[in-house]
Amino acid sequence: MIDARGLRMTPVRRRTLEILLERHGALGAYEILERLSADGFGHQPPVAYRALDFLVENGLAHRIRRLNAFAACQHPGQEHHAAFLICRLCNAVAEIAADKLRATLIASSAATGFDLERTSIEALGLCPACIESAPA
Amino acid sequence: MIDARGLRMTPVRRRTLEILLERHGALGAYEILERLSADGFGHQPPVAYRALDFLVENGLAHRIRRLNAFAACQHPGQEHHAAFLICRLCNAVAEIAADKLRATLIASSAATGFDLERTSIEALGLCPACIESAPA
DNA sequence: CTGTGCGGGTTATAGTATTACATAACGCCT
DNA sequence: AGGCGTTATGTAATACTATAACCCGCACAG
Ligand SMILES: [Zn+2]
Ligand SMILES: [Zn+2]
Ligand SMILES: [Zn+2]
Ligand SMILES: [Zn+2]
Numbered sequence: 001m002i003d004a005r006g007l008r009m010t011p012v013r014r015r016t017l018e019i020l021l022e023r024h025g026a027l028g029a030y031e032i033l034e035r036l037s038a039d040g041f042g043h044q045p046p047v048a049y050r051a052l053d054f055l056v057e058n059g060l061a062h063r064i065r066r067l068n069a070f071a072a073c074q075h076p077g078q079e080h081h082a083a084f085l086i087c088r089l090c091n092a093v094a095e096i097a098a099d100k101l102r103a104t105l106i107a108s109s110a111a112t113g114f115d116l117e118r119t120s121i122e123a124l125g126l127c128p129a130c131i132e133s134a135p136a
Numbered sequence: 137m138i139d140a141r142g143l144r145m146t147p148v149r150r151r152t153l154e155i156l157l158e159r160h161g162a163l164g165a166y167e168i169l170e171r172l173s174a175d176g177f178g179h180q181p182p183v184a185y186r187a188l189d190f191l192v193e194n195g196l197a198h199r200i201r202r203l204n205a206f207a208a209c210q211h212p213g214q215e216h217h218a219a220f221l222i223c224r225l226c227n228a229v230a231e232i233a234a235d236k237l238r239a240t241l242i243a244s245s246a247a248t249g250f251d252l253e254r255t256s257i258e259a260l261g262l263c264p265a266c267i268e269s270a271p272a
Numbered sequence: 273c274t275g276t277g278c279g280g281g282t283t284a285t286a287g288t289a290t291t292a293c294a295t296a297a298c299g300c301c302t
Numbered sequence: 303a304g305g306c307g308t309t310a311t312g313t314a315a316t317a318c319t320a321t322a323a324c325c326c327g328c329a330c331a332g
Contacts, residue, residue, distance in 0.1 A: 008310080013310095041311085042311065044314075046289090046290075049289065066256060068289095068319095085248070096248065104240070105219060112230060113267070120257075120260075121241070121255070123256070125252040126250070146280085165319070166318075185320065204288095276329105276330090276332100277331105278327105281327100283322105283325105286320080286322085288317100288318075289316100289317080291317085292313100301304105301307105302304085302305085
């Protein structure tokens with residue numbers, strides 16, 4: 001059960017990804033754990049965290065730090081660096097391309113002698129739906 | 137004890153800021169709490185969190201989400217939006233200007249109808265000192 | 273004075289994440 | 303097929319981070 005890139009997409013990992021995909025938005029590790037354990041997988045936090053770490057590590061999901069949560073990648077398979085737009089009302093998470101932002105950031109940081117490896121870019125605000133339904 | 141902008145810089149708050157300034161880098165809320173309580177302030181988490189919230193709210197400190205920690209602002213008093221360069225070895229935190237990045241991000245998000253309010257831009261990597269001392 | 277608001281103290285509890293260890297499954301080589 | 307090293311899964315226990323709820327006292331306005 002090893003794919004072309006050497007990834008082991010085991011049952012827990014696959015199910016975890018499915019759970020993320022079923023939801024438009026982000027889920028906390030413990031919510032995921034509930035669903036996993038309901039499906040017959042383990043009941044302890046490491047079960048969820050390990051699967052999530054794997055997915056994040058391999059570009060199939062992203063960690064949303066502001067929410068202490070995880071979301072399925074919306075452009076999996078492509079090398080990309082993402083930024084996230086998080087709605088403060090409904091918690092919806094949109095993923096937008098951040099390759100350009102990242103390049104700028106690398107340039108700025110290089111000027112200070114910093115060797116940049118990973119970026120995490122998140123923004124908080126209102127999604128179109130919530131702007132619509134929550135006027136002045 | 138109210139400053140020009142209506143800020144109440146009380147003893148706990150001032151001391152909290154001093155504690156952050158004493159350290160080059162970020163401190164967790166509980167580390168700060170230890171020091172505060174050693175100085176005769178309260179011993180319970182809300183003491184630290186409230187002071188930190190105040191400092192962050194008023195632009196005197198920043199929250200570093202990747203570290204679950206806080207750092208004194210390196211350009212206080214100026215309206216600014218910052219990005220943070222976090223060393224994964226020594227946890228040093230450098231603050232760089234992100235106004236331009238933010239503008240780009242606002243433009244991208246506006247294209248999707250998202251109303252962006254706050255940004256959090258963090259990068260992980262190696263600081264100059266650690267590059268020096270930890271070669272191949 | 274005296275009511276009101278804010279800050280700060282407390283207890284308790286909620287929520288998030290990791291360490292450590294034991295067992296099972298897999299990939300690979302003979 | 304059999305054996306072995308590696309990776310994955312499961313468990314218990316614990317560490318770490320953050321918030322809720324309540325009370326009191328002081329500063330200040332009236
Ligand atoms: Zn993605
Ligand atoms: Zn929304
Ligand atoms: Zn700053
Ligand atoms: Zn460093």
